[in-house]
Amino acid sequence: MRMRNKYRKPTSFRFNAGSRCTLSIVVWGLVGCILLVHLYSIIRQRNEVDGDIQIRANQYHLMRELEEVEAGGYQIPPPKGRRSPRAAKRRPKKPTTLIEEFLDENSQIRHLFFPDLRTAIDPRKEKEEDTDRLYYYPGRVWLDTDGNPIQAHGGGILYAKRLGKYYWYGENKDGPTYHAHKRGAARVDVIGVSCYSSTDLWTWKNEGIVLAGEETNSTHDLYTLNVLERPKVIYNDRTGKYVMWMHIDDANYTKASAGVAVSDFPTGPFEYLYSISPHGFDSRDMTVFKDDDGTAYLIYSSEDNSELHIGPLTYNYLDVTNVMRRILVGQHREAPALFKHQGTYYMITSGCTGWAPNEALVHAAESVMGPWETMENPCIGGNKVSRDATFFSQSTFVVPVAGIPGLFIFMADRWNPAELRDSRYVWLPLRVGGAADRPLEYSFGFPLWSRVSIFWHRRWRLPGGWSHYI
Ligand SMILES: *[C@@H]1O[C@H](CO)[C@@H](O)[C@H](O)[C@H]1NC(C)=O
Numbered sequence: 369m370r371m372r373n374k375y376r377k378p379t380s381f382r383f384n385a386g387s388r389c390t391l392s393i394v395v396w397g398l399v400g401c402i403l404l405v406h407l408y409s410i411i412r413q414r415n416e417v418d419g420d421i422q423i424r425a426n427q428y429h430l431m432r433e434l435e436e437v438e439a440g441g442y443q444i445p446p447p448k449g450r451r452s453p454r455a456a457k458r459r460p461k462k463p464t465t466l467i468e469e470f471l472d473e474n475s476q477i478r479h480l481f482f483p484d485l486r487t488a489i490d491p492r493k494e495k496e497e498d499t500d501r502l503y504y505y506p507g508r509v510w511l512d513t514d515g516n517p518i519q520a521h522g523g524g525i526l527y528a529k530r531l532g533k534y535y536w537y538g539e540n541k542d543g544p545t546y547h548a549h550k551r552g553a554a555r556v557d558v559i560g561v562s563c564y565s566s567t568d569l570w571t572w573k574n575e576g577i578v579l580a581g582e583e584t585n586s587t588h589d590l591y592t593l594n595v596l597e598r599p600k601v602i603y604n605d606r607t608g609k610y611v612m613w614m615h616i617d618d619a620n621y622t623k624a625s626a627g628v629a630v631s632d633f634p635t636g637p638f639e640y641l642y643s644i645s646p647h648g649f650d651s652r653d654m655t656v657f658k659d660d661d662g663t664a665y666l667i668y669s670s671e672d673n674s675e676l677h678i679g680p681l682t683y684n685y686l687d688v689t690n691v692m693r694r695i696l697v698g699q700h701r702e703a704p705a706l707f708k709h710q711g712t713y714y715m716i717t718s719g720c721t722g723w724a725p726n727e728a729l730v731h732a733a734e735s736v737m738g739p740w741e742t743m744e745n746p747c748i749g750g751n752k753v754s755r756d757a758t759f760f761s762q763s764t765f766v767v768p769v770a771g772i773p774g775l776f777i778f779m780a781d782r783w784n785p786a787e788l789r790d791s792r793y794v795w796l797p798l799r800v801g802g803a804a805d806r807p808l809e810y811s812f813g814f815p816l817w818s819r820v821s822i823f824w825h826r827r828w829r830l831p832g833g834w835s836h837y838i
């Protein structure tokens with residue numbers, strides 16, 4: 369008690385006696401401290417913002433480069449020399465379209481669509497001064513690190529997080545092209561699924577055939593005389609397995625099934641399990657999409673390619689569940705490639721015209737199960753003919769570019785039906801941003817779909833700011 373009193377007194381005395389002086393020093397000191405801290409945080413924030421702006425500005429600049437509209441491209445050259453009026457009269461030359469030229473293996477301008485090996489993209493040129501390093505040249509032969517043309521058609525890319533590597537899976541079509549019968553489509557026997565690995569999405573190392581065709585057992589799905597197309601691999605975090613889905617068919621495309629294979633490693637070997645008719649339907653061109661929550665979906669062209677079906681896979685990704693929605697009904701689309709940006713789902717598809725190129729379309733949805741809305745042709749640049757032919761290619765996959773939100777790589781195949789093994793890859797920058805031109809047919813509210821744009825470039829590369837590791 370006393371002690372407390374004793375103590376209290378001087379305190380109260382000092383407080384009272386020192387009066388405003390001490391108090392104001394304390395208060396102003398505090399205010400000063402607060403101001404300093406505030407000032408410091410403002411400066412720091414500004415520095416951070418400046419840094420952020422700097423990065424954004426750099427990315428913006430690089431993105432601007434990718435978004436530049438590069439016009440021109442494929443043209444039918446004027447006839448060489450002067451033809452005598454008489455000769456012209458005798459044999460009036462039928463005007464050809466670029467598509468006809470593209471499909472004509474004896475075309476005078478074939479080298480424009482299928483440049484020869486001398487122009488190949490070659491990662492073995494390691495030198496710094498090589499100005500082509502890391503540049504994509506859509507349509508050129510693309511060599512792997514051994515110097516062989518990459519054989520990964522109708523493919524897709526898996527990013528294996530634990531290994532920090534990208535894996536490109538696709539059809540190995542390195543065999544002779546032939547017609548099984550008069551009216552059959554050009555084909556190559558089933559060789560298997562190739563796998564290539566990379567850390568920069570440009571230098572690809574051949575990891576070999578990870579799922580091989582079956583040469584002797586004619587009742588096996590992978591029998592050489594059957595069809596294996598569009599292999600796609602996803603990783604199941606819950607089972608730790610790499611799961612491959614693919615289109616399995618017979619030479620006449622009457623089996624129309626989806627095949628499943630599984631492996632403990634991205635580089636295989638994959639064990640082939642079986643094929644199914646998903647939800648009891650025919651299934652031709654297909655893809656699989658793994659969402660952020662780990663749920664994966666199978667998307668396939670069905671009802672004789674007149675519509676697409678989408679449905680979630682089971683927990684282990686080895687089968688479909690019994691949930692399925694019909695989408696793009698009556699639109700006759702194939703070659704689906706799905707991706708997601710800021711919670712919206714997008715899909716690029718092609719029309720169904722065999723090996724001949726046609727117009728790509730973008731579809732968007734707020735929920736992966738739909739409803740899906742069809743938007744516009746995403747192609748920008750080149751000339752009209754090439755835009756309407758997806759730059760003479762067909763969609764197969766869309767890869768997100770890590771570190772640059774809204775930037776993706778559009779992967780497509782430039783099929784060469786005369787020599788399928790010499791089909792080329794068309795990779796182009798795909799951007800999500802800006803308002804869509806034609807937000808079609810939406811009847812429940814007004815979602816402002818973003819525009820999806822695929823920019824034509826004769827030559828391009830990824831912006832320096834992209835992070836190779838997700
Ligand atoms: C051939 O393949 C079928 C289907 O996979 C299988 O059931 C059969 O056992 C195989 N035959 C031989 C001889 O391996």
Ligand SMILES: *[C@@H]1O[C@H](CO)[C@@H](O)[C@H](O)[C@H]1NC(C)=O
Nearest residue numbers: 548549551552618619620622
């Ligand atoms: C494919 O169709 C052709 C012509 O109709 C027929 O001759 C051939 O046997 C069929 N092949 C298969 C594998 O069904």
